[in-house]
Amino acid sequence: MAVPWLVQVDINAAFSLLGFILISVPLYWHLEAWNVGCVLYIFWMGGECLIQFINMMIWRDNAINVAPVWCDITTRFNIASGLGVCCASLVINRRLYHIANVSAVSMSRADKRRNLLTDLLIGLGVPVVGVALYWFYQGHRFDILEGIGCIEEYPNTFLAYLLYVCWPIPIGLVSATYCTLTLRAFFHRRRQFNELMASNNNLTFNRYFRLMGLAAIEVLFTIPLTIYNIIENLRVAPIYEYRGLADLHYRFSRVNSMSAIAWRASPELIKVMNFRVWAPIGCAILFFCFFGLAEEARKHYKLALSSVAKRVGITTMDRSGTGFSSTGSKSGFGRATIPTFVQRNTRRDSMDSFSDRLSTNISISDIEEKTPYSPSDSTAGSSTFISSPVDSEKGKADLVPSPVATNVPIIDFPKPPRVHNPHSPMRQEADVPSSIRHHSLDMV
Structure with missing residues (x-):
């Protein structure tokens, strides 16, 4: 039996919020460890999930243009996040490659600053350039779909493929090259890698391999999905003949609104919207499975739970494991007071x-x-x-x-x-x- 449309919208919104919460959980210790690639990954995918949740709440049962400035911002963020997650994977693979090929155990402060700036230029600079180029192939301001919210709009022109759609392929190829070289260097220099792990408090074997696994999965899915997206676009919609910016930007400020009945009449559009909604949710859950269920994450959960329990006065097991302690004046297994x-x-x-x-x-x-x-x-x-x-x-x-x-x-x-x-x-x-x-x- 088909799920009612409004119930499906609520389910999509709930999972979008869940994805934002789950991917935000490991943010603190990645900031503490200066894992720039993971922080960028959290920023792009967490922001995408949060925007989806807000859009679905605002346009749950309508397609009225009630927040035009919000739509201008979020449509450009959607453009940036599509490139940003690929760049975050590239930053992670690049960092792992340098760790596996490091010639010295310690790095100078200048080297660390240089690596940080390079990672930020890749993870933030490339998406910003992609947003700046959006104007050259944009058809009009944006569209609003009932149950989805505001989305970016651009015709199926060769400029769109050249300036945006095809970018994940070269980024994914560079990232895959780094990943392959990292595996090769790791097996050839395992002894020196062990010394590096022993001297680095922010990186362990388990965290290293989780980073490698996350980046490898992103590489394996980025290129095939991009190729599939290009083929589907060419199959569903023919290439729009480019006649110049004047023709492309005709009535540029208009906003098209579509009801759920109208846009859901197209099976191809339904598949596109489902992929658009669930792709960031899947990336967020995948990231949480890699880093939110690890041993160091469980330690943080226990510390947070103990801190909250002490503040509210709930009895918890002490570290020695010999008894219970609380914020009251009585302690031990019973209620007897120790003679003083x-x-x-x-x-x-x-x-x-x-x-x-x-x-x-x-x-x-x-x-x-x-x-x-x-x-x-x-x-x-x-x-x-x-x-x-x-x-x-x-x-x-x-x-x-x-x-x-x-x-x-x-x-x-x-x-x-x-x-x-x-x-x-x-x-x-x-x-x-x-x-x-x-x-x-x-x-x-």
Whole structure:
């Protein structure tokens, strides 16, 4: 049974939005790794998916020219993205070729800057030139199709083939040459390649081969699809006889609007529009499968999930895997509070010596006001600190439970080896056992 037209439009719009979201997920770590080719790929295909979604929402059930400036911008972006994705694949293959043929492990800053400018000239410069040449073979301003939105319009002239339609073929051939040379160099110089991978934190074997796989697939599909597009255009529409720009630009500012019933009466136009809609969606999903499901991507997802969980107070598994932690004051598998012991002291300026990693359950004012004076402490002059439950027997006798943990029984720890001068003012944080020092703040 055929799907109703409006339902099909909603499905196309939903997948366009999904493609934009999926391809945008790996953007951060590609920016962090300075992968210019992948960033350009995300920009062109992600922008195309987003524009499709907006167009389908605006012109879901009408073909009224309600946003002419938007259509002027987006039709030219469509021209640029058709060339931009091919150029992004070329940038990726070119970078992989230079990595496989590098003669030195490190590169100077000038070399990196030169490579960056070259990649940007290829990935952005070529599409911009293609947009600038669009005026010479453009028929009129643009067309609006119900359920699709605004699209560029140009007659089937030889200028269109020369200045736009055939460009992916030479770009794809150059990219395929780089890809072949990269594979050849990789197998011939594997040892030096291993040294390069060991010295580069932003590139690993898995990421390298994923980049190569993405670029190779783009090359394999770019040239055949371009040839198929040319053959279909010649079969469906005859070559328009070029009589000069005056004839080509006759009534140049007009906008043709077509209802869904009108343009869907042509099976050839239906195939063209389906290919136009689903090609960027497929490229976006393909990119996400290569980079959005990798190991480093899963690590980013876990970090993001943990960060969000901490902000909203949801309990998550800690890194050690021994228990759960949350933003509340209770920790561990149960709800029992760890017994806290505080050494007696009468000096009021001693709170400055508390480590910022100690438990925040301790009330400094209560300790200073409620603890009695002890002659044995008068000569120590030490700062107030959390004493170890495994200190010497004398030190344990001078310890009392914290005022905020009076409901917790004192644990009778076994007698440890005698510690030299446990009340020394120079006592370091290393004397505090790891069971308290490492879980003082994490378990709050």
